[in-house]
Amino acid sequence: MRELGISVLDELIGQLARLPGIGQKTAQRLAIFILKSSDGYAQELAQAILNVKQKTRLCKRCFNVAEDELCAICSDPRRDTHKICVVEDIVDVLAIEETHTYRGLYHVLGGVISPLAGVNPEDLNIRSLIERVKNEPIEEVILALNPSTEAETTIIYITKLLKDMEVQISRLASGVPMGAHLEYLDGATIGMAIQSRQKISKDT
Amino acid sequence: MRELGISVLDELIGQLARLPGIGQKTAQRLAIFILKSSDGYAQELAQAILNVKQKTRLCKRCFNVAEDELCAICSDPRRDTHKICVVEDIVDVLAIEETHTYRGLYHVLGGVISPLAGVNPEDLNIRSLIERVKNEPIEEVILALNPSTEAETTIIYITKLLKDMEVQISRLASGVPMGAHLEYLDGATIGMAIQSRQKISKDT
Numbered sequence: 391m392r393e394l395g396i397s398v399l400d401e402l403i404g405q406l407a408r409l410p411g412i413g414q415k416t417a418q419r420l421a422i423f424i425l426k427s428s429d430g431y432a433q434e435l436a437q438a439i440l441n442v443k444q445k446t447r448l449c450k451r452c453f454n455v456a457e458d459e460l461c462a463i464c465s466d467p468r469r470d471t472h473k474i475c476v477v478e479d480i481v482d483v484l485a486i487e488e489t490h491t492y493r494g495l496y497h498v499l500g501g502v503i504s505p506l507a508g509v510n511p512e513d514l515n516i517r518s519l520i521e522r523v524k525n526e527p528i529e530e531v532i533l534a535l536n537p538s539t540e541a542e543t544t545i546i547y548i549t550k551l552l553k554d555m556e557v558q559i560s561r562l563a564s565g566v567p568m569g570a571h572l573e574y575l576d577g578a579t580i581g582m583a584i585q586s587r588q589k590i591s592k593d594t
Numbered sequence: 595m596r597e598l599g600i601s602v603l604d605e606l607i608g609q610l611a612r613l614p615g616i617g618q619k620t621a622q623r624l625a626i627f628i629l630k631s632s633d634g635y636a637q638e639l640a641q642a643i644l645n646v647k648q649k650t651r652l653c654k655r656c657f658n659v660a661e662d663e664l665c666a667i668c669s670d671p672r673r674d675t676h677k678i679c680v681v682e683d684i685v686d687v688l689a690i691e692e693t694h695t696y697r698g699l700y701h702v703l704g705g706v707i708s709p710l711a712g713v714n715p716e717d718l719n720i721r722s723l724i725e726r727v728k729n730e731p732i733e734e735v736i737l738a739l740n741p742s743t744e745a746e747t748t749i750i751y752i753t754k755l756l757k758d759m760e761v762q763i764s765r766l767a768s769g770v771p772m773g774a775h776l777e778y779l780d781g782a783t784i785g786m787a788i789q790s791r792q793k794i795s796k797d798t
Contacts, residue, residue, distance in 0.1 A: 396650065396659055396660075396661060396665075396666060397661065398642070398645045398646050398649045398650055398661065399646055399650065399659065401642050401645065401646075402642040402643060402645070402646045404642075405635075405638055405639045405642040406639070406642075408635065408639075409624050409627060409628075410623060410624070410627050411620065411623065411624075412624075416615065418688070419614060419615065419685075420613050420614070420615075420616075421646065422684065422685055422688075423613060423614050424613075424643055424646055424647070425646050425647070425650060425659060425684075426684070429647055431609075431612065432643050432644060432646070432647040433644065433647075434609055435609045435610070435612075435640075435643055436639075436640035436641070436643040436644050437640070438602070438605050438606040438608075438609040438610075439606060439628055439636050439639055439640040439643070440636060440637065440640050441602045441605065441606070442602050442603055442605075442606045442625065442628055442629050442636070443628070443629070443633055443636040443637075445602045446600065446602055446603065446629060455600055455603065455629060456600075457600060457601065457602065461600075462600060480626065480629075480630070481623075481626055484622070484626075
């Protein structure tokens with residue numbers, strides 16, 4: 391790790407390099423850009439960083455990021471309150487919202503069950519999910535977890551807890567992603583796509 | 595430009611996206627990382643950004659970035675004060691320092707002469723360079739500008755000003771970079787390398 395011998399610049403480079411996907415070289419380029427930028431930009435950037443920590447919290451209903459007690463989605467009266475989409479992380483809410491294909495509510499688990507990594511069911515927002523299904527007019531719970539062994543465990547765990555309730559449980563379709571070439575896809579995905587193959591109607 | 599509907603997060607994404615090489619998608623990833631990071635990290639990062647603006651200035655001798663009146667290089671008694679390496683920008687000082695091949699002083703011009711871009715000689719730290727050559731025990735001025743038409747103009751301009759002074763003027767060698775393949779190099783570089791070809795001694 392090279393040092394430039396200018397302690398404040400080295401400190402900034404060190405801090406920037408802690409960001410994901412930002413290596414030492416990129417951190418240096420960014421630090422020098424900030425050094426040479428207007429005072430205004432540096433202050434706006436620093437303030438924006440502080441604000442995002444100080445002015446946000448977790449939605450008390452769905453654990454999405456929020457500026458008030460409830461997040462923008464939970465407090466939007468146009469959302470379909472009969473569906474909950476269960477995701478691992480806040481970023482997944484953003485990814486699904488971007489598609490504009492889902493108008494229901496969310497529930498952010500905060501991870502998946504992974505005893506090896508020390509994540510047990512009680513570390514996740516699972517109890518609050520069950521409470522919501524009990525108390526809200528939920529008709530469908532869509533489990534939208536990232537495909538992994540831990541996600542499967544989590545899906546089984548949640549499904550068991552919801553078993554006796556009057557609610558439909560579903561999960562994201564597994565299969566070939568749009569634009570993919572079978573040639574380059576992994577075997578597990580192709581196998582899943584064959585297993586979950588969809589009937590084509592002869593009527594159309 | 596999609597908005598997440600969380601104003602403080604959108605603001606941070608906007609500010610991060612102004613950094614060079616950081617697109618909207620990367621800015622979003624970084625913003626969410628900061629959102630989810632510890633309060634400590636956000637504060638350290640914000641403080642480092644402010645410090646780099648508040649606690650640095652330009653070296654009054656060579657215009658490199660400095661924490662005091664003189665930069666770390668100008669105030670280092672082990673540097674060879676008989677050589678000045680003239681560069682366009684602070685980043686060039688860092689690039690040359692990293693090589694550990696140069697132990698002299700620097701002079702940061704702040705750009706190159708480019709009338710089309712509205713950069714005239716008086717906008718650059720050229721007068722101060724001439725003063726240094728007059729007043730300091732300089733024996734050699736090494737012009738280490740990035741190859742460009744504007745750099746050529748700047749080299750000619752500075753050379754004319756230094757013409758009558760007792761100082762050696764030199765420039766970086768042009769040629770084939772280490773690790774390059776002639777096959778993929780541009781013609782201008784190969785042409786320059788042929789023109790500036792170096793004699794091989796038969797004695798070794």
